[in-house]
Amino acid sequence: MTMPDDSSLDELAAGVIDDADARILAAVANLYSTLDPVPINLIERIQFGVTLDALHAELADLQRSHTLAGVRSDDAGAQTVTFTSSSLTAMVTITETSADSARLDGWITPGGVAVVELRTVSSVLSTEADVDGRFVFAEVARGLVQLTIRTPGSERAVITPSMEI
Amino acid sequence: MIGAQPVPDTLAAQAASLFRAFRAGDESKMGDLVALLTPILWHTARAQRLDSQTAEDVVQTTWLALVRGSESIADPQAVLQWLIVSARREAWRVVKRTDRVEPREFEADDVVSPPRDLPEELVLRRDGDSRLWQHIAQLTARCQELLRVIAFADRPDYAAVAESLGMPVGSIGPTRGRCLAKLRQLLAGDPAWEL
Numbered sequence: 494m495t496m497p498d499d500s501s502l503d504e505l506a507a508g509v510i511d512d513a514d515a516r517i518l519a520a521v522a523n524l525y526s527t528l529d530p531v532p533i534n535l536i537e538r539i540q541f542g543v544t545l546d547a548l549h550a551e552l553a554d555l556q557r558s559h560t561l562a563g564v565r566s567d568d569a570g571a572q573t574v575t576f577t578s579s580s581l582t583a584m585v586t587i588t589e590t591s592a593d594s595a596r597l598d599g600w601i602t603p604g605g606v607a608v609v610e611l612r613t614v615s616s617v618l619s620t621e622a623d624v625d626g627r628f629v630f631a632e633v634a635r636g637l638v639q640l641t642i643r644t645p646g647s648e649r650a651v652i653t654p655s656m657e658i
Numbered sequence: 659m660i661g662a663q664p665v666p667d668t669l670a671a672q673a674a675s676l677f678r679a680f681r682a683g684d685e686s687k688m689g690d691l692v693a694l695l696t697p698i699l700w701h702t703a704r705a706q707r708l709d710s711q712t713a714e715d716v717v718q719t720t721w722l723a724l725v726r727g728s729e730s731i732a733d734p735q736a737v738l739q740w741l742i743v744s745a746r747r748e749a750w751r752v753v754k755r756t757d758r759v760e761p762r763e764f765e766a767d768d769v770v771s772p773p774r775d776l777p778e779e780l781v782l783r784r785d786g787d788s789r790l791w792q793h794i795a796q797l798t799a800r801c802q803e804l805l806r807v808i809a810f811a812d813r814p815d816y817a818a819v820a821e822s823l824g825m826p827v828g829s830i831g832p833t834r835g836r837c838l839a840k841l842r843q844l845l846a847g848d849p850a851w852e853l
Contacts, residue, residue, distance in 0.1 A: 506839035509832055510813060513853045517842060522809035524790050531700045532714060539696060539718050540689045543725050552722055555715055556756070654718050 534637075534657060541614065541637045542655030550641065550652035553578040576640070578651045583642060587658050594632050595658050601626035601642065610641040633658065668812035669698070670738040670819075677737040681728055692721060695738065698810040699745045702823075705803040706749035716752055720745040738815065739822040742807070746823065789851060793844040801837035804829060808838075 553576035571588045585599045601607055604626030611618040614636050622628040622642075639655040667675070673695055680687040699720060703713040723744055724737070731740055794802060804825055811819045816831030829835045834842065845851045 502836065502839055502843055505843060506834050506836045508834055508839075510816070510830075510834055510838070514834060514838055514842065515813065516853075517838070517845060518805070518809045520786070520790055521794070521805055521841075524787050524794075525701055525806055525809065526697075527787060528791070529701075529704055531697050532710065535700065535714055535717065536693050536696050538714070539692050539721050542718055543688055543692060543721050545685065545725075547722050547725055552719075552726065555719075557711065557715075654715065654722060 538637055538655050538657060542639055544639075546641065546650075547652055550650040551578050551580065553583070553651050553653045555654045555656065574656065576651075576653045580647055581642065581644065581651060583640070583651075583653075585640070589635075590632065593635050595635050597630040597633055597658070599628045599630075599640075601628070601644075605644060607642055607644040610643075612639045612641070613637065668815050669694070670736075670811070670815040673738045673741075674735045677728075677734050681734060688725065691737075695741060696721075698738075698807060699741055701810055702742050702745045702807050703749050705806050706746065706753065708749055708752070712752055712756070713749075716745060716748045719748050723748075736818070738811075739818055742819060742822040785850070789848060790845075793841060793848065796844060797837060797840060800825070801840065804837050805841060 556575045556577065558573040558575065571586055573584060573586045576583045576585070581601055581603065583599055583601045585597055588596045588598070590596050597611070599609065599622070601609075601622050604624060605622070606624060607622040607626070607628075609620050609622055609628045611620075611630050611633060613634055615634070618630055618633065620628050620630060635658055637655050638658050640653045642651045644651075673691060676687045676691040676694065680691065696717060699717045700713065703716045704710075706713075708716060720741060724731075724741060731737065794805070797805070804820060804823060807823060808816055808819055808830060813831065817827070820829040820831065820835075821827070830838055842853070846853055
């Protein structure tokens with residue numbers, strides 16, 4: 494049963510890719526684009542995050558607290574995101590305050606005064622973390638944001654990947 | 659009389675030329691490069707069984723790594739390969755760290771992965787899609803990954819893309835290789851499919 498199948502498979506495998514193969518692969522691309530499309534805002538989010546600032550700052554690693562696949566950030570009232578770099582860890586809780594705004598509560602460890610900047614698509618907000626490392630952005634327009642943290646005495650700022658809040 | 663049409667640049671060649679322009683100082687080209695290659699990187703990350711949000715983060719981290727390391731990339735011509743390799747590594751790093759998806763080494767090529775149900779969230783609108791999906795589901799996980807990613811590249815790039823996916827030389831391009839041959843064979847045996 495399987496022998497002729499195998500040898501014909503070998504023969505087929507050794508053949509040069511032709512137009513019928515091209516049609517199959519086009520159908521495969523089409524299928525995956527339908528099944529699992531690139532998320533609508535992903536390209537925009539990356540373009541927002543890939544700035545030249547990212548060149549010189551230290552990039553923090555992003556970890557989300559919820560782990561359920563398929564849970565979207567906008568399904569929950571609040572989500573916590575942790576950013577880790579070699580010099581600090583920042584935990585940020587994002588609470589939805591209205592349909593188009595959110596509150597960010599952050600806690601940087603090790604604690605200490607730091608300047609925290611929040612870049613949105615339209616503006617840059619700035620605040621200071623207190624001696625315990627806590628900071629708040631009480632009202633932020635929802636959309637793409639990126640945080641930059643500067644601590645005195647540290648040469649390089651820490652920049653986070655951009656995220657949708 | 660119309661002359662022969664110029665051969666369009668392949669995905670890898672377009673990427674290389676945008677990346678060169680970016681390195682030469684045209685910053686806007688990075689945005690174009692992101693738009694051009696994010697789809698193939700998305701499918702590279704999702705083929706590693708990451709959930710959607712994790713895959714998004716992996717793809718972004720891969721791009722940030724490119725921007726930050728752009729000067730150190732020895733061969734701008736190979737920027738597509740560099741990105742695919744980086745996205746796979748980042749995916750595996752995240753999997754190890756979070757244990758968010760079940761880490762599973764790929765089976766050997768001759769072991770057929772168990773038949774999988776159609777992903778719950780998807781509704782295949784066309785009969786052709788669901789048939790094609792059923793045939794793809796019979797391939798090994800490794801072949802599924804290869805064909806999924808290759809499908810977003812151009813024919814002259816296949817061998818290089820396969821190499822960046824860690825596939826042995828000859829997996830695909832210029833010949834079909836076993837993964838594509840197997841899928842073609844399955845489709846050829848399906849009376850409802852017109853090759």
